[in-house]
Amino acid sequence: MPSSALRAAVFLDKGGVGKTTATAHLGVALDRHGHDVLLVDLAGKQGDLAKHFGLWADVQTDDDRWPNITTVFQDEWETIVKKLPAAVEDLVIPTGEGPDLIPAHESLDGLDATLGNIDDPEERYNRLEKFLSGYIEDDYDIILLDLPGSTSNIAYNGLWAAKHVVAPVRPGPFEAGQATQLRRDLKTIRNEQDVAIELVMVLLNEVDERTKAGKAYLEEFQTEYPDSLAPVQISSSQDVQNAQMDGGTLFGLGRPSQTAARAIEAYETDAQVLVERLRGGR
Ligand SMILES: Nc1ncnc2c1ncn2[C@@H]1O[C@H](COP(=O)(O)OP(=O)(O)O)[C@@H](O)[C@H]1O
Ligand SMILES: [Mg+2]
Known part of the structure; x- marks a missing residue:
């Protein structure tokens, strides 16, 4: 296994x-394929x-959970870890289905504005990358x-840190042109951040190929994103939502429909292909 983890946003x-x-679901699938997943x-x-x-x-x-995911974005993070070496471990909880999780925190709400106050764009966008490279990625195969x-x-x-995007899409009321819009968004992001970001996987969700609209939707993506x-x-x-309400993924169902x-x-299958693509063997 490589010492630096594969990453996808x-x-x-x-x-x-x-x-x-x-x-x-990709996380649990990857764990079942034998990877250490965060x-x-x-x-x-x-x-x-x-x-x-x-x-x-x-x-x-644990209302005042600290440190939490927001802490790693703060100016003080490096000082905190120096004083509290257990800070990194404290962020992570096991999901019970294989992968580890760094959960969200209510303070994520204010974080966007805090980051917005940082003038230098590199400083503004590279905080997660610094955290993953410096403190966590040796412990995992995939993040x-x-x-x-x-x-x-x-x-x-997230995009800066991962450089690889998995984009789930689903047909909605304004579905026409979604594929083109996605391409445009990624281009804007590449330009704004001045980093190469690769779309490694477009994941079609709940497309009904039996309907005319579903078929057209599928064809739009096949044309725009053949690779x-x-x-x-x-x-x-239906079981996706049922399992979620029971606090688990489909993988945990005793008798899946x-x-x-x-x-x-x-x-x-998609998880396996994702790993291949992240490794560059596409
Ligand atoms: N394959 C699926 N079949 C049925 N429902 C799904 C499926 N995938 C997702 N959902 C449901 O769609 C809703 C939105 O999914 P979610 O993952 O929360 O989207 P997002 O994170 O993009 O907002 C959730 O209620 C989820 O249960
Ligand atoms: Mg969500």
Whole structure:
């Protein structure tokens, strides 16, 4: 295993497309493939990733949890770790399904503005990268970042640190042109940050190929992203939400339904291909 972890940011400038679900399921699939996986929830104070693993109640009881994910972005972080070597360990909790998790914290809310006050763009965007390289990545094979569904300074830190994007997309009411929009957004981000960011995987979520709209949607992405499209689409399954409400992924279901089994298989295949692409063997 390489000493520096592979990294991917799960990102799309849009909410409700399946980012958190993909982060959790790809993470567990990768763990089952034998990798040491860390998930980082940067997606907002609501703590969806911890909820996905049934951990939010525990995380929240500890109201003044400190250090937390926001701490690693602060000017004082390096001083804190020097004084408190256990600070890094204190950030991480096991999900119970294999991967480790650095959960979100309510203070993520104010972090975007704090970062916005830093004048030098490099300083503003490289804080997560510094944290991952300096303090955490030796312990893991793969780090997946669950990013906000907007182009905030926090999202930029995630993109800067990972340089590789997994973009879940799902057909919605304004679906036409989503593929083109995604391409445009990534171009803007590349220009603004002046870093190379590669779209390694477009993950199609809940596309119904039997409908005309679903078919057109699929074709749009096949044309625009012949190399990035995930090999298997994620089928729709009621069990995704059922499992989430029970605080787990589909992988934890004792008797998965047929739709759940299909989604599980899709995540497993796509996770494997993701690793290959991150290693550059595409
Ligand atoms: N394959 C799927 N089948 C059915 N529901 C899904 C599937 N993937 C995601 N969902 C549901 O879609 C909603 C949005 O997903 P989520 O991962 O929270 O999106 P995001 O993080 O992009 O906001 C959630 O309620 C989730 O349970
Ligand atoms: Mg989310």
